Amino acid sequence: MTSAVSPTEPQGTPSLSDGLLHFPTSSALKLEPHLPPPRSSPSPTITMTNSNPNQKPFVTLTFATSLDSSLSLAPGVRTTLSGPQSKAMTHFLRSRHAAILVGVGTAVADDPGLNCKILSPLSSSPEGVGNGKREQHPNQPRPIILDPSARWEVSEKSKVVQLARLKQGLGPFIFTAKEVGEVPEERRAVVEGVGGKYVRVEGLKLKGEGKGEGATSRESFAWADVLRTIKEEGLDSVMIEGGGSVINSLLSLEQAGEQELVDSVIVTIAPTWLGAGGVLVCPPRAVGRDRQPAPPVRLRDVSWQPLGEDVVLCGKILR
Numbered sequence: 001m002t003s004a005v006s007p008t009e010p011q012g013t014p015s016l017s018d019g020l021l022h023f024p025t026s027s028a029l030k031l032e033p034h035l036p037p038p039r040s041s042p043s044p045t046i047t048m049t050n051s052n053p054n055q056k057p058f059v060t061l062t063f064a065t066s067l068d069s070s071l072s073l074a075p076g077v078r079t080t081l082s083g084p085q086s087k088a089m090t091h092f093l094r095s096r097h098a099a100i101l102v103g104v105g106t107a108v109a110d111d112p113g114l115n116c117k118i119l120s121p122l123s124s125s126p127e128g129v130g131n132g133k134r135e136q137h138p139n140q141p142r143p144i145i146l147d148p149s150a151r152w153e154v155s156e157k158s159k160v161v162q163l164a165r166l167k168q169g170l171g172p173f174i175f176t177a178k179e180v181g182e183v184p185e186e187r188r189a190v191v192e193g194v195g196g197k198y199v200r201v202e203g204l205k206l207k208g209e210g211k212g213e214g215a216t217s218r219e220s221f222a223w224a225d226v227l228r229t230i231k232e233e234g235l236d237s238v239m240i241e242g243g244g245s246v247i248n249s250l251l252s253l254e255q256a257g258e259q260e261l262v263d264s265v266i267v268t269i270a271p272t273w274l275g276a277g278g279v280l281v282c283p284p285r286a287v288g289r290d291r292q293p294a295p296p297v298r299l300r301d302v303s304w305q306p307l308g309e310d311v312v313l314c315g316k317i318l319r
């Protein structure tokens with residue numbers, strides 16, 4: 001971790017007095033080959049459904065990791081890994097995606113804002129000399145929370161709700177296996193009151209883990225169903241931020257060569273070891289038909305960009 005920064009403390013950013021972040025154009029240009037096409041207009045408050053729902057959205061897998069592949073010190077502990085410059089990079093990515101997806105574990109642990117705090121390009125410089133005003137970027141991503149059993153106790157106090165109320169972000173779409181009528185009425189009212197909604201995803205599967213005594217099962221959507229639902233909501237691109245269970249389940253599909261869902265991978269690597277007990281990015285190793293380990297997943301078209309004390313790795317999954 002950086003010299004003066006505690007990983008569990010909120011960290012300083014290259015923000016100006018109003019909290020807005022600046023990401024230099026020169027750094028943004030280096031990311032361009034790894035991004036979806038620019039969004040033409042700000043996200044509408046009411047999303048239009050897509051006329052061609054059969055394709056999937058552009059999928060960017062992006063997260064910040066330590067040198068020992070940890071996303072956080074422990075499950076449920078919000079942990080700062082990105083330094084100021086790479087944090088600004090993440091918020092730039094948020095301006096370039098129609099949606100941002102996290103699992104309910106992250107929503108509960110982090111109470112995230114899931115908005116974009118990048119300065120509007122109309123402000124044209126950190127000092128705001130463009131149109132003379134300093135404004136937040138107009139392209140806000142739609143927060144999506146994967147919450148099959150609707151366990152997230154979203155309320156007026158949730159950061160994502162507060163930001164949407166202030167028009168500094170969009171209301172969340174909560175992907176659940178529940179019928180909308182089964183979701184507690186007060187939570188539904190909060191979410192719908194800021195332009196969000198509960199979205200029922202079909203095709204929930206029970207995944208068994210372990211055998212015999214102590215075996216558990218957990219509910220999981222097929223990723224193809226999640227992505228199709230995102231596209232049907234009129235959202236053409238999604239950045240998948242975490243946490244561990246979301247990232248590992250997505251990577252395990254790529255690892256097994258079962259499905260090719262991820263278009264781009266953008267990882268911030270921070271110069272720190274979080275130690276044992278963290279939430280790891282470590283997908284299960286794929287096994288071939290002969291029961292031997294399958295070739296591991298690798299990135300191609302790789303680029304590395306130092307940002308402050310971190311390095312940002314971009315690539316595409318080698319097919």
Ligand SMILES: NC(=O)C1=CN([C@@H]2O[C@H](COP(=O)(O)OP(=O)(O)OC[C@H]3O[C@@H](n4cnc5c(N)ncnc54)[C@H](O)[C@@H]3O)[C@@H](O)[C@H]2O)C=CC1
Pocket residue numbers: 062063064065070071072074075076077078079081102103104105106107109110146147148149219220221222223241242243244245246247249279
């Ligand atoms: N460093 C970073 O960039 C990030 C760090 N984090 C950290 O990760 C930790 C949370 O990670 P986890 O505990 O693994 O929780 P998680 O955020 O991955 O959520 C797990 C839950 O999401 C749901 N889920 C996941 N995959 C699903 C699927 N295919 N279908 C349906 N539902 C699905 C399930 O309900 C599951 O219990 C937190 O400590 C958080 O701070 C989270 C995001 C980014």
Ligand SMILES: Nc1nc(O)c(N)c(N[C@@H]2O[C@H](COP(=O)(O)O)[C@@H](O)[C@H]2O)n1
Pocket residue numbers: 063064078079080081082086087090102106107110111112113114115241242268
């Ligand atoms: N890029 C990045 N760097 C870190 O150090 C992080 N801890 C995270 N976490 C992700 O960002 C969310 C919190 O940020 P906001 O409140 O939404 O601004 C958190 O929930 C993770 O998804 N990311």
